Amino acid sequence: MNKSYHYKLFTAFLLTILIFLGLLTALGYYQFKNYYLQSLEARLVKEAYLVADMCWYRTQDNGLVRSYQDICVSAARDASTRVTIINSQGMVWGDSEVSPQQLDNHSTRPEVYAALQGKTGVEIRYSDTLKMDMLYVAVPFSNQESSGVVRMAMPLSDLQTIYDHALMGILMVALGCGCLAFLLSFVLIPYFSRPIREITSAVQEMARGNYNRRISMHSEDELGILAASFNDMGQHIEQNLQQISEVKDRLEAILSNTVNGILLIGREGRLIYANPAAVLLLGLEADSIGRNYTETLTAFEILQMVDEVRQSRKQNKQSIVLHTRGDRTVEVNVVPVIYEGETSQDILLVFNDISEMKRLEQVRRDFVANVSHELKTPVATISGFAETLWDEEGRNPANVAEFSRIIYDEAQRLSTLINELLTLSRLEADTVNLNLQKIDLNHIIATTVSRMAILAGQKGVSIHYPELPRAVEICSDAESIEQIITNLLDNAIKYSHQGSSIEVKLEDQPDRAIVRVKDHGPGIPVSELPRIFERFYRVDKARSRKTGGTGLGLAIVKHLAEVLKAQVSADSTLGIGSTFSVTFFK
Ligand SMILES: Nc1ncnc2c1ncn2[C@@H]1O[C@H](COP(=O)(O)OP(=O)(O)O)[C@@H](O)[C@H]1O
Numbered sequence: 001m002n003k004s005y006h007y008k009l010f011t012a013f014l015l016t017i018l019i020f021l022g023l024l025t026a027l028g029y030y031q032f033k034n035y036y037l038q039s040l041e042a043r044l045v046k047e048a049y050l051v052a053d054m055c056w057y058r059t060q061d062n063g064l065v066r067s068y069q070d071i072c073v074s075a076a077r078d079a080s081t082r083v084t085i086i087n088s089q090g091m092v093w094g095d096s097e098v099s100p101q102q103l104d105n106h107s108t109r110p111e112v113y114a115a116l117q118g119k120t121g122v123e124i125r126y127s128d129t130l131k132m133d134m135l136y137v138a139v140p141f142s143n144q145e146s147s148g149v150v151r152m153a154m155p156l157s158d159l160q161t162i163y164d165h166a167l168m169g170i171l172m173v174a175l176g177c178g179c180l181a182f183l184l185s186f187v188l189i190p191y192f193s194r195p196i197r198e199i200t201s202a203v204q205e206m207a208r209g210n211y212n213r214r215i216s217m218h219s220e221d222e223l224g225i226l227a228a229s230f231n232d233m234g235q236h237i238e239q240n241l242q243q244i245s246e247v248k249d250r251l252e253a254i255l256s257n258t259v260n261g262i263l264l265i266g267r268e269g270r271l272i273y274a275n276p277a278a279v280l281l282l283g284l285e286a287d288s289i290g291r292n293y294t295e296t297l298t299a300f301e302i303l304q305m306v307d308e309v310r311q312s313r314k315q316n317k318q319s320i321v322l323h324t325r326g327d328r329t330v331e332v333n334v335v336p337v338i339y340e341g342e343t344s345q346d347i348l349l350v351f352n353d354i355s356e357m358k359r360l361e362q363v364r365r366d367f368v369a370n371v372s373h374e375l376k377t378p379v380a381t382i383s384g385f386a387e388t389l390w391d392e393e394g395r396n397p398a399n400v401a402e403f404s405r406i407i408y409d410e411a412q413r414l415s416t417l418i419n420e421l422l423t424l425s426r427l428e429a430d431t432v433n434l435n436l437q438k439i440d441l442n443h444i445i446a447t448t449v450s451r452m453a454i455l456a457g458q459k460g461v462s463i464h465y466p467e468l469p470r471a472v473e474i475c476s477d478a479e480s481i482e483q484i485i486t487n488l489l490d491n492a493i494k495y496s497h498q499g500s501s502i503e504v505k506l507e508d509q510p511d512r513a514i515v516r517v518k519d520h521g522p523g524i525p526v527s528e529l530p531r532i533f534e535r536f537y538r539v540d541k542a543r544s545r546k547t548g549g550t551g552l553g554l555a556i557v558k559h560l561a562e563v564l565k566a567q568v569s570a571d572s573t574l575g576i577g578s579t580f581s582v583t584f585f586k
């Protein structure tokens with residue numbers, strides 16, 4: 001048993017019992033002694049008065065006078081005590097144990113003195129005569145001829161034996177009670193300490209993190225209230241923890257999924273938190289958290305902003321270019337997080353990658369510039385030739401025909417450009433009306449190919465489409481698909497050498513259908529491939545212009561594919577040819 005509550009309770013219980021029994025024994029022994037002595041005294045006093053009476057009636061029935069010595073001896077025999085009769089001067093007249101002549105004057109003995117004063121004298125004293133402690137009781141007596149004192153004496157050695165016996169008895173009872181209490185403590189103490197042990201183990205378990213631990217104890221006492229309060233507390237903690245963990249999870253999910261980079265620098269300048277977007281954007285290393293921001297943040301502009309905000313405690317917002325993952329334009333917002341009553345502050349950094357926005361802005365700017373330029377060229381040509389026609393004197397019929405053809409061509413180009421721009425803007429504004437229905441891709445390709453074959457024939461190019469023997473059905477908009485294939489074929493024809501052929505193929509797969517348009521033209525440099533779907537982007541501007549191209553054909557294809565949820569890709573080898581593929585999902 002260690003120094004547990006159980007042990008302490010056990011010790012306290014036994015100690016209390018022992019002290020209590022000790023006190024009870026002492027008190028009992030003391031009370032017994034007192035009572036016994038008093039009753040002995042009372043007996044002796046009673047007997048002394050009897051002897052005093054005998055002294056009063058000294059005359060026997062036959063008229064003889066009894067001697068005091070005789071009275072003493074016979075009284076002592078009856079009372080089994082020493083009896084002494086002393087006259088008023090203190091002289092001993094009779095004694096049951098010693099011859100009166102041997103005894104000195106007794107008037108100074110305290111009990112005798114008291115009795116001579118008419119009182120009852122009681123005294124415990126060492127007897128020189130008998131060489132032991134004695135109890136003396138003396139009472140006055142008188143008769144017709146004289147007066148004196150009757151003294152009774154009893155040795156206390158007998159008394160000590162009685163006391164010892166009594167003490168033994170009391171001790172036995174106390175020992176019995178002690179043993180009983182000891183045995184009882186083995187039953188009672190576990191009974192009282194069990195709830196404490198249960199509460200202790202529950203509290204320990206909770207301290208280790210098991211917050212759903214409860215105590216199954218139902219009593220009305222303080223321990224019952226403690227257990228109930230503990231259970232309530234556990235429930236509250238569990239609920240609060242659950243709420244906190246839900247909030248934490250939600251916050252974590254928000255921070256992890258937000259596209260903005262979020263970073264928190266603690267008041268000591270250490271990095272406390274960085275969400276995945278920030279880690280990616282800043283190229284942070286795995287052990288960055290906990291390190292000083294000056295070691296982890298490499299961009300000079302950010303360090304400067306953080307330093308400024310730490311000093312000024314004012315928000316700072318700037319757009320900077322980060323070179324960690326390609327050149328990204330990032331808007332950095334550095335905010336001081338000041339807590340109430342605190343002098344120091346955390347610093348919150350929010351990164352917003354605006355590269356795409358910047359790029360789109362640039363694209364829009366380029367687009368406006370391109371549109372103006374593309375429109376200006378034919379208009380200038382038209383007005384130029386119209387003016388020449390106007391001014392020409394004599395009007396050479398050959399020139400008129402030539403100039404009119406040029407004007408017509410440029411007007412045609414303008415009209416195509418305007419139509420294509422309108423198509424694009426409609427596609428971008430999402431205002432195209434799709435007629436989604438089950439259509440046969442095989443059939444659409446076949447009709448488009450035969451329509452475009454005329455144009456191809458004019459350029460001395462042939463188109464081959466091995467028509468499939470069955471319908472390839474998808475749910476889509478026939479007109480849009482026709483336009484996609486027309487644009488791809490138009491390019492293939494435009495960029496093919498005279499006499500070469502174009503192969504169109506339809507691959508029917510369980511979940512998709514892929515249309516491929518393959519030509520043997522000049523091909524496209526790999527570096528240009530990602531850009532050919534941009535508006536007005538042309539690999540060879542002069543050639544495209546000569547062939548009447550606007551640079552919008554592939555941009556329209558890309559947009560249409562997006563609207564139809566299809567995928568377009570281009571594959572090309574310079575000098576060998578290009579293949580454009582469109583994947584439609586079933
Ligand atoms: N089949 C092809 N072969 C080679 N180059 C092509 C082909 N298709 C498109 N291109 C290149 O992609 C550019 C963009 O095409 P497109 O948007 O249709 O404009 P364009 O009006 O010039 O045809 C063309 O200018 C051309 O340089």
Ligand SMILES: [Mg+2]
Pocket residue numbers: 487490491549550551552553554
């Ligand atoms: Mg084109």
